[in-house]
Amino acid sequence: MQQVTMTAFTTHFCKSWLRELKPRSRMLASCLQVLLLAATLAFLALPASHAQQHSNQAPGEIKDFRLTESSEGLLLTTTMRFDLPEQVEDALYKGIAMYFVAEAQVVRERWYWSDRMVAQATRHMRLSYQPLTRRWRLSQSSTPFSDSGLGVSLGQNFDELGDALAVMQRITRWSVAPADALDGSGQQILHFQFRLDMSQLPRPLQLSTVGRSGWNLLLSRSVRLTGNTVESEK
Structure with a gap:
């Protein structure tokens, strides 16, 4: 009986199969790269969704913004106009304080480093609704309400x-800076911001509102502090 050497046959078959597979693999990889590039370009060309287009827009405006310099320091007077977001108002009516x-x-x-903060002032507000009495309560404090026992809280x-x-x-x-912190050189800027403070909400509510x-x-x-923007009070 004639013996057949299977090792030589197997080696020859594998080499032939690999030679045919490599060009096909390279072609398949090239096709996948082209498809991935086309999909990426198509995604970038899509217009932003309605929610994304409006997510960065402020739901209100600052109607009046005046700064007065007096012996007490820099005083801020401003009037804002805004409506509460629908989700915030709904949470309030359910008894959740905002x-x-x-x-x-x-x-x-x-110019040689980041800007240096010379003064800072913060005012915290808590708005709540009592379903039983159907009354609203607004509390104001110079410190976060989560810091119990610190600061003075005034309620209405x-x-x-x-x-x-x-x-x-x-x-x-509102006193936002002491008098000795101002120099009137025009190199100082006042940054003002009013926002919803999510950090003081209950933890489960914080997690459920992320990204919404x-x-x-x-x-x-933001206002540059110069003689033209700050009024002097006699």
């Missing part, structure tokens, strides 16, 4: 949501 914060920072420009009660919002939207003679545009509320204004 938190807001107004922040003012005075920074000095430095209202029959209507609009009345509570009117008080929130009006800031009068319906919880956006942000108004901001």
